[in-house]
Amino acid sequence: MSxxxxxxxxxxxxxxxxxxxxxxxxxxxxxxxxxxxxxSGKSTLAAVLAGREGYHVTQGEVLYKGVDLLDxxxxxxxxxxxxxxxxxxxxxxxxxxTYFLKAALNELRKHRGLPEVDAIEFLDIIxxxxxxxxxxxxxxxRSVNEGFSGGEKKRAEILQMAVxxxxxxxxxxxxSGLDIDALRIxxxxxxxxxxxxxxxxxxxxxxxxxxxxxxxxxxxxxxGRIVKSGGKELAFELEAKGYDxxxxxxxxxxxxx
Amino acid sequence: xxxxxQQRPAAASDPFVAAFARVEQARAGQPSWLxxxxxxxxxxxxxxxxxxxxHEDWRFTNVAPIAQLPFRPLLASSVTQLxxxxxxxxxxxxxxxxxxxxxxxxxxxxxxxxxxxxxGVKVASLAAALVDDAAxxxxxxxxxxxxDANAFAALNAAYxxxxxxxFVPAGVVVPExxxxxxxxSSREAGATANLRxxxxxxxxxxxxxxxxxxxxxxxxxxxxxxxxxxxxDSARVEHCKFQDESTAAFHIAALHATxxxxxxxxxxxxxxxxxxxxxxxxxxxxxxxxxxxxxGLYLPKGNQIVDHxxxxxxxxxxxxSHEYFNGILDDHAKGVFHGRILVQRGAQKTDAKQTxxxxxxSDTATVDTKPQLEIYxxxxxxxxxxxxxxxxxxxxxxxxxxxxGTELARRMLMHGFAGEIIDRVQHMALRxxxxxxxxERLEMNPQIAERK
Numbered sequence: 036m037s038x039x040x041x042x043x044x045x046x047x048x049x050x051x052x053x054x055x056x057x058x059x060x061x062x063x064x065x066x067x068x069x070x071x072x073x074x075s076g077k078s079t080l081a082a083v084l085a086g087r088e089g090y091h092v093t094q095g096e097v098l099y100k101g102v103d104l105l106d107x108x109x110x111x112x113x114x115x116x117x118x119x120x121x122x123x124x125x126x127x128x129x130x131x132x133t134y135f136l137k138a139a140l141n142e143l144r145k146h147r148g149l150p151e152v153d154a155i156e157f158l159d160i161i162x163x164x165x166x167x168x169x170x171x172x173x174x175x176x177r178s179v180n181e182g183f184s185g186g187e188k189k190r191a192e193i194l195q196m197a198v199x200x201x202x203x204x205x206x207x208x209x210x211s212g213l214d215i216d217a218l219r220i221x222x223x224x225x226x227x228x229x230x231x232x233x234x235x236x237x238x239x240x241x242x243x244x245x246x247x248x249x250x251x252x253x254x255x256x257x258x259g260r261i262v263k264s265g266g267k268e269l270a271f272e273l274e275a276k277g278y279d280x281x282x283x284x285x286x287x288x289x290x291x292x
Numbered sequence: 293x294x295x296x297x298q299q300r301p302a303a304a305s306d307p308f309v310a311a312f313a314r315v316e317q318a319r320a321g322q323p324s325w326l327x328x329x330x331x332x333x334x335x336x337x338x339x340x341x342x343x344x345x346x347h348e349d350w351r352f353t354n355v356a357p358i359a360q361l362p363f364r365p366l367l368a369s370s371v372t373q374l375x376x377x378x379x380x381x382x383x384x385x386x387x388x389x390x391x392x393x394x395x396x397x398x399x400x401x402x403x404x405x406x407x408x409x410x411x412g413v414k415v416a417s418l419a420a421a422l423v424d425d426a427a428x429x430x431x432x433x434x435x436x437x438x439x440d441a442n443a444f445a446a447l448n449a450a451y452x453x454x455x456x457x458x459f460v461p462a463g464v465v466v467p468e469x470x471x472x473x474x475x476x477s478s479r480e481a482g483a484t485a486n487l488r489x490x491x492x493x494x495x496x497x498x499x500x501x502x503x504x505x506x507x508x509x510x511x512x513x514x515x516x517x518x519x520x521x522x523x524x525d526s527a528r529v530e531h532c533k534f535q536d537e538s539t540a541a542f543h544i545a546a547l548h549a550t551x552x553x554x555x556x557x558x559x560x561x562x563x564x565x566x567x568x569x570x571x572x573x574x575x576x577x578x579x580x581x582x583x584x585x586x587x588g589l590y591l592p593k594g595n596q597i598v599d600h601x602x603x604x605x606x607x608x609x610x611x612x613s614h615e616y617f618n619g620i621l622d623d624h625a626k627g628v629f630h631g632r633i634l635v636q637r638g639a640q641k642t643d644a645k646q647t648x649x650x651x652x653x654s655d656t657a658t659v660d661t662k663p664q665l666e667i668y669x670x671x672x673x674x675x676x677x678x679x680x681x682x683x684x685x686x687x688x689x690x691x692x693x694x695x696x697g698t699e700l701a702r703r704m705l706m707h708g709f710a711g712e713i714i715d716r717v718q719h720m721a722l723r724x725x726x727x728x729x730x731x732e733r734l735e736m737n738p739q740i741a742e743r744k
Contacts, residue, residue, distance in 0.1 A: 085693050088685065113695035125690040129711030130704050138704070139694040146695070178708070178715070195694065 036101050038063050038203055038234050045094035045259075046083045052093070053079040055259035061203070061234045068237045068245055068270060071256035072278045077238045078122060080256070081207040084236075085119040086112055099203070113139075114146035116202030116233075120192040120209050127179040132191075135179050136161065136198055143199060164197040167227055169220050186217035193224040200228070205236045210244035222247030242274035257282045304359035305341040308447060309334060311363055315451060318367045323422055329434050333449025340443040349440070352628040352660040353570055353599040358542050361482035361514060365451050369398035373477050374508055379403050382473065383729050384504050384534070387721055389468030390415050395475050397485030397515075398454050412461035415470055418488055421457035429457065433490055436520040437548045438574045440603070444544045445572070448518040452488035455517070458501060462494040462524070469500040469532075469722055476541060479511040487517040495552070496526040500719045503531070505545075507538040507565070514542045525552040525579055530560075530718050534726070537565035539596060546572040553579025553608075558718055561588035561617075562726060563598045564733060570599040577604070577611045577639075588617040589713040591733060592625035592657075599628035604646075606639040606669075615646035618713050620706065621657035622737060632664040635672055642672040650680040651709055653737070706734060 039061040046054040054076045061067050071077050082090050084097065086109035097104040104112060127135070133154075140160070141151040152160065165172055168190045180188050189209055196204055206225065210218055225235065225248050237248055245253070245267065253269040254261045255278070263269065263281055273281070312334050316327075342359040343350035374395060379385055392415055393403035399417030406415050414425065421429050437445055456472045474487060493499055505515055515537060523529045537543045543566040551557050563569050573586060590598040604613045619627040629648040650659045663676035683705055691701035710730050717723035 087689055108698075109689060109692040110695050110697050113693055119693050121690065121693075125686050127687050127690070127705065127708055129708030129713075129715060131711070135691070135694075135696075135704065138700065139691075139696055142695040142697070142700075178712070199694065 040098040043095035046092045048090050053259055057260055063234055064231045066235045066250045068250035068253045069256050070239055075256045076259040077256055078207055081119055081205050081238055084205055085109055114143050118196050118199055118201030118204045120206040122208040124180045124188040124192050126181045128181050130179050132177055132179050133175045140198055164194055168194045168224050185212040189213055189221055193221050197228055202233050207238050210239055242270045245270045255281055303341055308363045309338045311365055315365055325430055330450050333446045336446035337443050337450055340441055343443055353597055364480055364482045365484050366396040369395045378508055383725050387469055391471040392456050393473045396478050397487050410464055410466055412464055413466055414459040416457050418455040418457045436550050442572060444516055445518050445546045448486050448516050451486040455488035458491040460493045460497040460499045463496045466499040469502050469719055471502045473504045476507040476513050477509055478513050479509050481512045484514040489519040491521045493523045493527040493529045495524040498528040500530040504534045506536050510538045510540055512540045517545045519547045521549040523551045523555045523557050526554045528556045530558040532560040534562045535565055535569055539565055539567055541566050543569040549575045551577050551582050551584055555582045557584040559586050563590040568597045573602040575604050578607045580608045581610045583612045586615040587713055587716045589710055590619045590627055593622040595624050597626045601630045603632045606635045606642045609639055610641045612643040617648045618709055619650045622653040624656045627659040629661040635667040635669050637668045639669050640671045644674045646676045648678040
């Protein structure tokens, strides 16, 4: 069974249609990259998958593990193993990072019928993962994302992913704002978490992240639809030639919003 | 009886003035230099009367319920009425360190513990210090109070009998917090404790001072306190005020503080109790390169009013002042924040910031927030911001996207909103106690507590 099946999805926000017939299937063990110019619908796709409020689906369906994902609240999706790495991670002053992450992990464990972990067990779990993301341990004592640098925020997202061990991880522009070192650390973390029974959907504007996270499939999103799919070499082609050659034909038939 | 031409309509302040002669007799042992200070306070109070909503500094807080109280200055302590283990039941009592306890405005030596003070450090009742440390007290007492037409401070000058005197000599580090705990124990309406604290932290000293105001009764008493705080050059002072008065009571407090060159001062105000609570905070930054943080949290519910009214005066260059005040308001509660930053002509490179954030848990809670910048220098960085609203949707979504349900997400954010303020407490043991008190108080609210 496929992990994720998106069929003819039409979705938008604030009454504006942004995704206009998107179809995509992801199987366990696969890494997919969705690329596209600004405004093509990349972040809307991430928002719809995670269940962000205000986004509405007008047509099509999204099956996750064979059931209709759109019926579930964001927290239920998360407990079922869906994870969104935010493009702009939210700062939550006053909420301690360890407390937050432990609470999240325990929500997932409760959902799966596993015993909750206590503070000491949690520290054991998180220690290696902190090292994997090359983060300082004092970050755990700080408020969630507060005062983190741009790079730290993105690495902290992947740290959360490492703790929550999702079945499907959606990385929304995780590379934006990262310098080359941070990019390598983030990619290394993501690669480390790849398994035969999970999958990753990497949403990005630039090809450079894909030098580090090597996708099995690359899809080009334009005006709310996938206009081309291919292997990893498609990403290189895009890097060399830009998006214009691909979207030229489609621009002529742009649908009014 | 024939009325004379001099007669005027009775003012609410009259009984407060009339009690003076009677109270003055009870203070026979006090030094003579105090008398002019008291007389001046009385005259100023008689002149000002109680503030009304027409008074700009009081336009959001109606103190008429205080003016209407029968004025009963507490001339003696009723310490004997207090349950013997009362102090031990207070969360603050778990903190180690010296402790001066006051009951109804009067020092209670039997409940205090002032042994083992570091060398040269003095913690005593002000009434005793007026005699024992006359020169030092005379030099400072009343000298740091800014005359900004605060009738309550004037009333305090006229009537105060006791309070605390704290002196930390130059270069001395006091690792444990020095606690002043005030307990209200009078059930009489209008029973008034006029407390006066004088805190002197000499150059390069380090100390943490906690003022707590708690109640052993649920009654319409009145606490009227003025604290004068001096942090000399390079002193590091953390001053924490915790107010958990009876919700039938009135609490009017003023902090008048003067900070010296390169000093570091944290002032925290945790306002939980009282029917009407007002904190006037007046800080004068009169040395170069100092940093001060004014940090506060208020959690009114029912019909409570909590008012923080600040003036931060930058008089010298290269000083930083940051104000952070968060409020969580429920029911018909009202919050008032008035933050005025005054940057004097010479105070270049001032870095002043103020933030006031409010969470409203009910449709009937209200907040009046008034940030104000008054700048006479041209090379400064001053910012202010205020928010009033419900929970941030983006934050709720972020937590939910990690598997945390809406209810728990709301609770976490609420605690976090309070935690932002608590986390600025520098003294770790104090921070832990405050965290526990606030956490438990928030969990008592059915809107926040876990729904079982």
